[in-house]
Amino acid sequence: MKITVVGAGAVGASCAEYIAIKNFSSEVVLLDIKENLAEGKAMDLMQTASLNGFDTKITGITNDYAVTAGSNIAVITSGIPRKPGMTREELIVINAGIVKSVTEQLIKYSKDVILIIVSNPMDTMTYLTHQVAGLPKNRIIGMGGALDSARFKYRLAEAIECPSSDIDGMVIGGHSDKGMLPLTRLATRNSVRVSEFLSNGRLLQVLEDTKVGGATLTSMLGTSAWYAPGAAVSSLVHAIACDQKKMFPCSVLLNGEYGLNDLCIGIPVILGENGIEQIVDVDLNESELNKLKESAAGVKATNLLLKDLKL
Numbered sequence: 001m002k003i004t005v006v007g008a009g010a011v012g013a014s015c016a017e018y019i020a021i022k023n024f025s026s027e028v029v030l031l032d033i034k035e036n037l038a039e040g041k042a043m044d045l046m047q048t049a050s051l052n053g054f055d056t057k058i059t060g061i062t063n064d065y066a067v068t069a070g071s072n073i074a075v076i077t078s079g080i081p082r083k084p085g086m087t088r089e090e091l092i093v094i095n096a097g098i099v100k101s102v103t104e105q106l107i108k109y110s111k112d113v114i115l116i117i118v119s120n121p122m123d124t125m126t127y128l129t130h131q132v133a134g135l136p137k138n139r140i141i142g143m144g145g146a147l148d149s150a151r152f153k154y155r156l157a158e159a160i161e162c163p164s165s166d167i168d169g170m171v172i173g174g175h176s177d178k179g180m181l182p183l184t185r186l187a188t189r190n191s192v193r194v195s196e197f198l199s200n201g202r203l204l205q206v207l208e209d210t211k212v213g214g215a216t217l218t219s220m221l222g223t224s225a226w227y228a229p230g231a232a233v234s235s236l237v238h239a240i241a242c243d244q245k246k247m248f249p250c251s252v253l254l255n256g257e258y259g260l261n262d263l264c265i266g267i268p269v270i271l272g273e274n275g276i277e278q279i280v281d282v283d284l285n286e287s288e289l290n291k292l293k294e295s296a297a298g299v300k301a302t303n304l305l306l307k308d309l310k311l
């Protein structure tokens with residue numbers, strides 16, 4: 001199994017590290033446009049192999065896509081992250097061009113690759129990748145919901161005062177502060193609804209804290225977070241590489257599912273060796289469906305900005 005990670009910055013390097021530590025892949029290629037950055041991070045990571053007990057070979061390369069040839073999975077993290085006070089949508093002007101050119105070069109050397117898009121604004125970058133790559137729709141996956149769901153579980157566990165592993169919960173919708181939709185009604189602690197443990201007011205606080213999860217960390221760190229994003233990407237890669245048939249909310253191209261068309265947005269899917277193996281139809285109530293539609297309108301408005309960029 002050969003996995004390429006484009007962008008050896010904070011998220012890309014964290015993702016490569018988690019993939020290596022989980023020890024399920026023979027090879028990870030880390031590629032960056034910045035001279036020697038990927039080579040340096042790959043060497044540093046390889047020097048943890050004997051300490052962390054993994055056999056994955058990590059190779060770093062500066063912008064030479066021939067080295068990525070024959071990748072089974074490629075993760076795109078290249079692009080600029082948010083600075084405090086910025087929205088993810090503001091990154092489109094720079095990141096759209098980067099994602100387009102990176103996709104074209106990846107496809108040139110790995111025709112059957114499964115692409116995982118991380119660069120923001122992620123739902124729109126995933127939509128753009130569909131237009132550029134021309135791959136079957138099951139082979140292009142946007143990562144946002146897996147991270148947002150992990151943040152949701154963290155906030156629920158914090159509020160209930162229990163371990164995150166007790167919590168089951170999911171965030172669907174657009175990967176933006178306004179667009180994400182934590183499904184509080186369906187979240188449980190070991191099958192018991194979280195509303196049994198928390199007041200409505202506290203649940204609402206959890207919901208709001210989850211939605212600004214990324215912005216909170218960006219204001220603390222001065223740039224966007226990387227450990228949980230890297231771990232979330234590596235979980236998707238693991239599910240595909242090992243044909244796990246695991247369910248994650250991912251940004252996928254919709255053709256009528258949930259009454260939505262012609263956009264990529266976060267909804268639950270089953271991931272296995274073919275990428276997206278199934279779109280899961282959750283029985284949302286009217287209020288949740290309305291919020292998902294509002295979120296979709298926001299994503300579509302950002303998608304429209306692509307037209308002005310003349311890529």
Ligand code: NAI
Nearest residue numbers: 007009010011032033078079080081118119120143144229
């Ligand atoms: P970073 O600045 O640490 O790393 C980005 C890397 O991309 C840099 O090393 C840069 O040299 C490289 N790069 C730029 N243009 C390139 C090109 N044409 N080819 C190859 N490499 C190129 O940024 P960070 O924190 O790693 O974030 C990366 C992206 O991921 C951002 O757009 C950020 O907003 C997004 N992100 C998305 C998340 C999600 O849940 N979808 C979560 C966290 C970050």
